[in-house]
Amino acid sequence: MNLHRNPIPVEDAINKVLACQIKGDIERIPLMDADNRILSEDLIADHDVPLFDRSPYDGYALIANDTIDASLHNPIVLDVVGAIGAGSVYTEPLQPSQAIRIMTGAKIPTNADCVIMLEDITEDSPSQIKLIKKMKKNQNISFQGEDVAKGTVIVKKGTKINPGIVALLATFGYKDVPVYKRPVIGVMATGSELIEVGEPLEEGKIRNSNAYMIISQIKRAGAIAKYYGQVSDVLEECVEQMKRALNEVDFLITTGGVSVGDYDLLPAIYQQMDAEVLFNKVAMRPGSVTTVSTINEKILFGLSGNPSACYVGFELFAKPMIDTYLAKESIGLKIEKAILSESIDKKNSFDRFIRGKAYMEKGQLHVKLSGKDKSNMVHSLAEANCLIHLQAGRDDYRKGAVVDIRLIDELY
C-alpha cells in the first residue's frame, strides 16, 4: 500500500497548513482562569485612570499659594482640618491657610492644588503643620486620566494574558474575560510494537513515549489534548476509531504508521476517509514523511513514529495551526539568529532541523546541540529549546557561524 510521495519544501508545507485558516470561537472565562489565554477582544479602559485627581503620596493637601513665602527662616503654619484615608472622600472645599492630611491614593479635596509629602513637613501635630518648602501648583497630584483615558485600547486582541494584563483586566472591571477557545486535539498512537507506560517491557517492544510527548507539546502550545490510546492495526477498526475521534476534536494527530513500511495503514485510511492530503512528504530531516490532510474543516496530522521526527513535525506544522486557531498575534515558531558554539560536521543534502539548546551569554544568543542527534534518540529531547535549521547544500556550519534557530521553549 505505497502512496506516491512528492516531497515539498518545508516553508511550502507550513504555508499549506496555514492556508487552512481554521479559527476558533470566542468564550468568556473568569478572570482567575485567564492566565496564558489569548484575548479575543481589545482590552478597553472603562474609566479614566486615575478616576479622579488623587494623591500619589502620604502627606498633606493644601493650597500652593499659601506657601509662596515659605523658607527656612519663614516657616509657614497651616491648620489641619481633617484627614482623608484612601477610599474616603472629603466633601468640604479647602480654605486658605488650611491643610488636610491625605493618604496615598485618596481624592484631592476641592480647592487643594498640591500635596506636600510627609518627609517635607518640618513639624506636625493633629491640629497644625509647619513647613519651610515652597510648593508649586499641581505638585504631587496624579491627575484624572493622566495614565489612561477612558475608551483607550490598552491591550490588543491576540495578546497572551500575563500577570500585568490580569491587573489591567481587574482595573477595568473584566470579571469575565473574552478569549479564544482552545482547540481540542486528539492524539492516537499507532504501532503494534508499543506498550503503555505502566506495563512491563516485552521482547521486541518499546514503551509508547510519543503520545505523551505530543500531549505535552499540545499543552505547551496552549491547546487541550485528548488521548485516544493506541489504535487498532485492523484497517476497518482503525478507520472507525479515527472517524469517531474526528467528531470529538478540532484536530487529530497520529504518531507512527506514516512510513513506507508494509505494515503502515495510514495511506489506506486516508483514502477510506476521503481525506484531502495537503502533503505527505517534506524535503527535510527528520520528519520527511509527515503527512497533513484535511477532512471536512478538520485537520489530520500524521506524524512519524520516530521520536525526533514526531517532535519536529509537531512544532513545525501543528504549532502554527494552533496559533492560527487561537488567533495569536504571532503565528508559528519565532525564528532567531544564534552563534553556533560548536561545529556541526554533518553534510546536509536536505534541510535539517536538529534539536538545540539556545542560551544567552552577555546578551548574545548562542546555540549548541542538545545531546547527540541521532533521529532515534529520545535522549537529546530533554534540554532542547530550539530547532537549529541547517540548510540543504550548506556545510559551513562551523563554531562561531551564525545560524537560524526556531524557538520552541523558554531560553532561561
Added chain:
Amino acid sequence: MNLHRNPIPVEDAINKVLACQIKGDIERIPLMDADNRILSEDLIADHDVPLFDRSPYDGYALIANDTIDASLHNPIVLDVVGAIGAGSVYTEPLQPSQAIRIMTGAKIPTNADCVIMLEDITEDSPSQIKLIKKMKKNQNISFQGEDVAKGTVIVKKGTKINPGIVALLATFGYKDVPVYKRPVIGVMATGSELIEVGEPLEEGKIRNSNAYMIISQIKRAGAIAKYYGQVSDVLEECVEQMKRALNEVDFLITTGGVSVGDYDLLPAIYQQMDAEVLFNKVAMRPGSVTTVSTINEKILFGLSGNPSACYVGFELFAKPMIDTYLAKESIGLKIEKAILSESIDKKNSFDRFIRGKAYMEKGQLHVKLSGKDKSNMVHSLAEANCLIHLQAGRDDYRKGAVVDIRLIDELY
C-alpha cells in the same frame, strides 16, 4: 503607629529571604499532569535504549558476508524467509543466503548482522531480493544501549519538566512522576479604598487589581494561589484573619497597608503576631517599603499597595522563595545584559527596577521601557517581560548602553 525602617540593599534583602531555606515536600503525580513541574529525583534509565539490537529503517536484515561480491555486474540474490513487523520477534536464526523483511524498530534476528534499506534493493518479490550493494557488518543496526545505558541519569532533579522530558519519563516507565509539591500562597488585599472587580466604581475608590495580579504572578512562578479577599481594617479582626490564613498556606502575601500612612495596620499586626521582621525597607524604587517577616517557618510578604511596587516586590523577593521551595536548579530571576534602545534620563539616587520589554534582534538582546514608568501606572505592566536595573548613582543610561535586566517572562 510608625515603625522604624532601616533600608537595606536589594541583594541583602534577597539573601535574607533565601536564607530561610523553606523547602517543599515531594509527591508523586500522574505523568499526564507533570508538565512544568520540578523533578524531585534524578530521572534514571530503567533499561537500555535501544532495549535490543534493532533496525533503524524499513529494509531487509541479512548476513553481510553474503554480499561480499555484490556489484552492478554481479547482482546477489537472497531468499526472503519472512517478515518482522515492529513489535514482533523472529525466533529462527538466519541462514546464509537468506534475508528477512524488517520494519523500522524491529529486533534484528539471530545471525543477521546488517540491514539493507528498501531503496538500496534492486528488485524484490515476496520470495527473493536482488541487490548490487556490498554491505558491511553492523551496517544500519541500532545497537542495544547505544543511546542510553540502563542506570544512566538522564535528567537531574531540580529540572522543569518539558515535552522532551515527558517523552523520557514515558520511555523509562514513570507512570507516576516524583516532583516537588508546589507551595500554597495566600493572598490578602488591604485597603478600604478597594472595590472588587465585579462591582461598580464609587467616588474615591479604585478596583482591586493587585490581588489578581499577584495571583497570576504566583501561578507564573509555578505555585498555587489561594485568595482570601480583602482583610478587615479593624486590627483584631485582621490579626485573626491572617493567623487563620497562615495555618492554611505556606506563605502569605499582603498587598497594601505597608506604607507609613496613619491608616496602615501592618506594623501593629506584625507585633501582635510575633513576626520576626527580616526587613521592612529596601534601598530601591519602586517597592522600598516591602516587608518580609517569618512566623513559625512561614513567610509573610508585605507588598506595597502601589501596583508597580507590588509587582516588583513579588518578582524580586517572593519568586526566589518559590524557586527555593520547589528546589529549582536555578533560583530567582535570571540576570542578563541587554542593549538599551532608548535613553533613560532619570537620575537614580536609589537602585531602580523599572519595567522593560526585552527583545531579540539578530541574536542580540535589546531592551526598551515598557510604557511610561510612573509608579502608580498599571498600564506599562502589560508588556513587561523584564526589570531593568538602574544602579544608584549612575546616570549614564544612554541609548546603546549595556544594562542589567532581570527576566520575568518569555522573550518571544
